Amino acid sequence: MSAVDSAGIATSKVDGRVIHDETLDRILKLQRTAFLADGFPSAGVRRNRIDRLVALVLDNADALVDAIVSDFGSKSRAATLATEIVGSLEGIEHTRANVEKWMKPERLMRGGRLTGIRAEVVPTPLGVVGIIGPWNFPLHLVILPAAAAFAAGNRVVIKMSEVTPATSDLFAALVAARFDESELAVVTGGVEVGAAFSSLPFDHLFFTGSPGVGKRILAAAAPNLVPVTLELGGKNPVVVGPRTDIDRAAERIALGRMVNGGQVCICPDYVMVPESRAEEFAAAVTATWRNRFPVVLADPEYPSCVNDANYERVTALIDDAREKGALVRVASPHGERLPDARSRKIAPTLVSGVSDDMDIAQEEIFGPVLLLRTYRDLSEVVAYVNERPSPLVAYWFGEDDDDFRRFVGSTRTGGVARNEFGIHMLPATAPFGGVGNSGMGAYHGRAGFDTFTHRRSVVGTDLPFMVTTSSAVPPFGVVPRLISVLVMGISRLRSDWRLRRR
Numbered sequence: 001m002s003a004v005d006s007a008g009i010a011t012s013k014v015d016g017r018v019i020h021d022e023t024l025d026r027i028l029k030l031q032r033t034a035f036l037a038d039g040f041p042s043a044g045v046r047r048n049r050i051d052r053l054v055a056l057v058l059d060n061a062d063a064l065v066d067a068i069v070s071d072f073g074s075k076s077r078a079a080t081l082a083t084e085i086v087g088s089l090e091g092i093e094h095t096r097a098n099v100e101k102w103m104k105p106e107r108l109m110r111g112g113r114l115t116g117i118r119a120e121v122v123p124t125p126l127g128v129v130g131i132i133g134p135w136n137f138p139l140h141l142v143i144l145p146a147a148a149a150f151a152a153g154n155r156v157v158i159k160m161s162e163v164t165p166a167t168s169d170l171f172a173a174l175v176a177a178r179f180d181e182s183e184l185a186v187v188t189g190g191v192e193v194g195a196a197f198s199s200l201p202f203d204h205l206f207f208t209g210s211p212g213v214g215k216r217i218l219a220a221a222a223p224n225l226v227p228v229t230l231e232l233g234g235k236n237p238v239v240v241g242p243r244t245d246i247d248r249a250a251e252r253i254a255l256g257r258m259v260n261g262g263q264v265c266i267c268p269d270y271v272m273v274p275e276s277r278a279e280e281f282a283a284a285v286t287a288t289w290r291n292r293f294p295v296v297l298a299d300p301e302y303p304s305c306v307n308d309a310n311y312e313r314v315t316a317l318i319d320d321a322r323e324k325g326a327l328v329r330v331a332s333p334h335g336e337r338l339p340d341a342r343s344r345k346i347a348p349t350l351v352s353g354v355s356d357d358m359d360i361a362q363e364e365i366f367g368p369v370l371l372l373r374t375y376r377d378l379s380e381v382v383a384y385v386n387e388r389p390s391p392l393v394a395y396w397f398g399e400d401d402d403d404f405r406r407f408v409g410s411t412r413t414g415g416v417a418r419n420e421f422g423i424h425m426l427p428a429t430a431p432f433g434g435v436g437n438s439g440m441g442a443y444h445g446r447a448g449f450d451t452f453t454h455r456r457s458v459v460g461t462d463l464p465f466m467v468t469t470s471s472a473v474p475p476f477g478v479v480p481r482l483i484s485v486l487v488m489g490i491s492r493l494r495s496d497w498r499l500r501r502r
Helices: 024-038 043-059 061-072 077-097 099-103 110-115 140-151 165-178 191-198 211-224 246-257 275-292 308-323 378-386 402-410 446-451 479-501
Strands: 002-004 010-014 017-020 106-108 117-125 128-132 155-159 184-187 204-208 228-231 237-240 270-274 327-330 349-352 369-375 393-397 415-418 453-461
Touching: 024 128, 024 155, 024 184, 024 191, 043 061, 043 077, 043 099, 043 140, 043 165, 061 077, 061 165, 077 099, 077 140, 099 446, 106 110, 110 117, 128 140, 128 191, 140 155, 140 204, 140 446, 155 191, 165 184, 191 211, 204 211, 211 228, 237 246, 237 378, 246 275, 246 369, 246 393, 270 275, 275 349, 275 369, 308 327, 308 349, 308 369, 369 378, 378 402, 393 402, 446 453
Parallel strands: 128 155, 128 204, 155 184, 204 228, 237 270, 237 393, 270 369, 349 369, 393 415
Antiparallel strands: 002 010, 010 017, 106 117, 117 453, 327 349
């Protein structure tokens, strides 16, 4: 049985799987041919592509929200609208507003023009960008990098997540109706399509997802030397400062863990609290959860785990910790039996007494579960964070004091947020990205434009004599040697003087 999917690619259904008969190579070739034939797009063309992308989303906002909620099973429509659509608009608008400014060449050696040398750095598009989207925010996390790639003058191919099929199919159909495939194409499909997609010779590959999958994406791109941006996750630490208001910190941390049911790459994963205040903090966290979520099973806004696999993975982490001696506090509403496999809902859960042999201590949780650890001195916190893979974000609850600055200056994380969930992402101009295990590269604002741009040096001369060539081929004579000795002597004097000053 053959059909044409919503991205315009011929497909066949075999055992329920969608296999692409038309190869992904065709789309890549189509876009690269169009890119080379049309030349670098003007600011107006770039803005028009961004405008059409935004219009597509806004005109179909209700249908897209319905699809996302349907994929999750239980999820707030209001929160989905706010995070998936409204939350992306300011960043996209900032990018659109600055396209022309960011495109301008940067002039170098301005004084060199007097001697006939003209030098500049010209921001140029890379060509065709591949974007692999995740399931936790299946719309937001593809349209934001796509807008940045458009701003930089590129063509874009998006691979949607197979975990959210309703969203993926709808978005692919909408894009096919609004965009020529040579500008923007969306492909859907399972693991086979994802593997083929990540091995294509794109000019840049952008991936949002887990560190484990990110490693496979990087390995698949390596044979073609495709540059890759990885937006990953990790176990994000939260530090409650020694003099912090425990009730206020506990409330914000507890609710931050519950955003999208904990299925967010920047969610708090474990909290480090002064040892003497651990029980006070635990009581405040569980009280916050019980007050905020008096009903779970019958609440259509309480997020489910996205599928059975993630539900089973999170509950297995809890069970493993309990069996190995951890204290598990479950904030289940009165009369409800949770976790519930049918609805894939897990009650807010606080786990303390965690040891390193527990799976939950090593694996990113990605669910409504928070770990509680204690410390006596800030040096213990710094050592614990630094001994583990670098997280995407670190949270600090307390004043902007010497302790906070010591923590910021002594740890390696993608970003730092103080006293509020995700506030490091608030400025539209702030770059967003991980480091080490939590990713490589960044986007948002100018960083997104730069990610999808090659800064090309363009230097020329109109002088009637050779500037560099004559000194690079024999016979060299005595002049080049004298110049080298002079430059080295000046550099030696300069470095000696600086070292003496220190």
